[in-house]
Amino acid sequence: MGLFDKLTGTKRPADGVAPRSAAEVHMALLGLNSPDVPYVIRDGREEGADLVAEWRILDPAWQTFFIRTQVSRVFQVRMRLVPEKHEVRSFDQEYEVTWVGDTPCLAIAAEAQRGQVQTVSKRWTLGGGEDGGLEATETFSFDSSALKTPLQDTVLSAGWTWRGVITGKL
Secondary structure, eight states, rough: OHHHHHHTTBOOOOOOOOOOOOOHHHHHHHTTTOTTSEEEEEEOOGGGEEEEEEEEOOOOHHHHHHHTTTEEEEEEEEEEEEEGGTOOOOOOEEEEEEETEEEEEEEESSSSOSSOOOOOOEEEEEEEEESEEEEEEEEEEEEEEOOOHHHHHHHHHOEEEEEOSSSSSS
C-alpha cells in the first residue's frame, strides 16, 4: 500500500481472491441492509452514484436512538462500481444535524469533506467514583466505522478494491 492509498483510504483485496461480477458486488452491498443496523444502503442515482450508504436518522424505527444520542454530525458514503477495474470508488459527504424538538434537520456541513471521513462521537458523565473522587463514565459512543467497515469488508471479500476519492469524479 502506497502513501497515496493510505491517505485516500484505498484498500485492496487479499491475493488470490477472485473478483466477482459487478452485479454480485452490488447485491452483496445491498445485502448488508437489515432492520438491526443503524444504516441503510440504497440506490444512489439521484446523487450521481450507484449506491449510497447512510445513517437511518430519518427512519422512524431508528429516530428515537438518534434523538436520545443527539448526534450532531452524520455522513453518507457514495459508491460507484467500476467493473473494468474491479473497484468501488467512494467518497464521504458529511452533514450537520440540528434538532428542533424531536425532529432532525439535515444541512450540508460548512466544512465539506471528500475522501474518507472518520467520525467518532462520545458522551461522558461525571459522577462520584468508588473512592469518593470524580469519575468520568462513557455513556455513549458512536463511530462511523460501524457503517464503513462492513462496506469495505464486503467489497474486499468480493475480490474488488475499495478506492477512496479525494478529487475528481466518483
